[in-house]
Amino acid sequence: MSILLAQNLSKRFGSIQALDQLELAIDKGVFFGLLGPNGAGKSTFMSVVTGFLTADSGNIQIDGETLDPSNSQQNRLVGFAPQNIALYKELSAEKNLQIFGKLFGLKGKELSRQIDYALEVAQLTDRRKSSVKAFSGGMKRRLNIAVALMHKPKILLCDEPTVGVDPQSRNAIFDTLLGLKSEGMTIVYSTHYMEEAERLCDEIGIIDAGKILRCGSPDSLLRELPRTNLITARASSLSPEQREAIEQFGEVMEQGAALQLKTPPEFKLSRFYQWTEEQGLDASEFQMEQPSLEALFLNLTGKDLRE
Numbered sequence: 253m254s255i256l257l258a259q260n261l262s263k264r265f266g267s268i269q270a271l272d273q274l275e276l277a278i279d280k281g282v283f284f285g286l287l288g289p290n291g292a293g294k295s296t297f298m299s300v301v302t303g304f305l306t307a308d309s310g311n312i313q314i315d316g317e318t319l320d321p322s323n324s325q326q327n328r329l330v331g332f333a334p335q336n337i338a339l340y341k342e343l344s345a346e347k348n349l350q351i352f353g354k355l356f357g358l359k360g361k362e363l364s365r366q367i368d369y370a371l372e373v374a375q376l377t378d379r380r381k382s383s384v385k386a387f388s389g390g391m392k393r394r395l396n397i398a399v400a401l402m403h404k405p406k407i408l409l410c411d412e413p414t415v416g417v418d419p420q421s422r423n424a425i426f427d428t429l430l431g432l433k434s435e436g437m438t439i440v441y442s443t444h445y446m447e448e449a450e451r452l453c454d455e456i457g458i459i460d461a462g463k464i465l466r467c468g469s470p471d472s473l474l475r476e477l478p479r480t481n482l483i484t485a486r487a488s489s490l491s492p493e494q495r496e497a498i499e500q501f502g503e504v505m506e507q508g509a510a511l512q513l514k515t516p517p518e519f520k521l522s523r524f525y526q527w528t529e530e531q532g533l534d535a536s537e538f539q540m541e542q543p544s545l546e547a548l549f550l551n552l553t554g555k556d557l558r559e
């Protein structure tokens with residue numbers, strides 16, 4: 253059974269249709285990536301799931317029950333780390349967690365235990381007494397996630413947690429989230445970076461203009477791409493005879509100093525490498541275009557993911 257189910261979900265802001273009959277089902281324990289460009293509706297979807305916004309129509313179920321923002325038991329199932337960091341900058345990491353924990357009704361030993369746990373998961377235990385204003389962007393992001401964990405949610409929604417974060421801090425955020433997944437938490441992670449979606453996610457939902465266009469494992473999504481490969485090499489690396497012979501593998505185009513080979517679906521890579529070997533050519537001379545989620549997105553929408 254899905255732990256998070258959205259059916260026919262729509263939300264409009266004036267003339268903008270932010271969510272457009274969106275359909276999504278996320279299973280328990282899955283690291284789910286919501287991949288789409290700016291303005292696709294990712295934040296709006298998360299805000300509706302957390303009850304900050306009300307949908308115009310449609311239905312959300314959390315762990316089998318229809319979403320009801322006034323149901324505090326249900327609210328406890330979902331943690332939300334919003335894109336705009338919500339922390340008290342003058343206060344320490346520990347104090348921040350204390351305030352948010354109390355808001356969720358934690359106190360005494362349970363509150364202390366949860367603070368220790370959240371700091372540990374966010375890899376901030378040694379900075380618990382430091383004030384947030386001294387934190388790097390990545391540390392603030394991790395504390396933002398720690399806050400979302402204070403009430404022990406089963407689903408964590410993370411809205412673009414790596415925007416504006418340096419590569420080292422990004423890795424620390426990934427470790428934190430993968431650690432949570434290994435504890436059984438369901439993670440919904442929005443991003444417009446396809447490398448992140450590919451690296452982290454068990455399943456990906458491609459979102460654009462408020463609709464989920466495709467959903468599945470990264471591999472199954474990539475299999476949807478037309479199986480035409482593009483192989484590029486320097487034209488000067490082939491003799492005139494080899495230049496002619498390479499046409500047995502597909503259509504050859506010359507682009508300045510580069511030679512591009514567009515291969516048909518029945519193309520056999522092993523046969524191609526056998527030929528390069530027979531010809532005494534260095535296989536590393538030939539660059540292969542890999543199928544990517546970016547290419548799939550372009551294929552589905554005619555748009556670039558990074559536009």
Ligand SMILES: Nc1ncnc2c1ncn2[C@@H]1O[C@H](COP(=O)(O)OP(=O)(O)OP(=O)(O)O)[C@@H](O)[C@H]1O
Nearest residue numbers: 265268269270288289290291292293294295296297
């Ligand atoms: N409160 C609001 N009032 C008016 N328009 C809004 C509001 N919130 C979102 N929108 C619009 O709804 C659309 C979806 O926005 P949303 O923030 O959900 O996208 P997103 O995929 O999260 O992108 P981003 O990464 O830019 O936040 C956008 O066109 C946005 O401008």
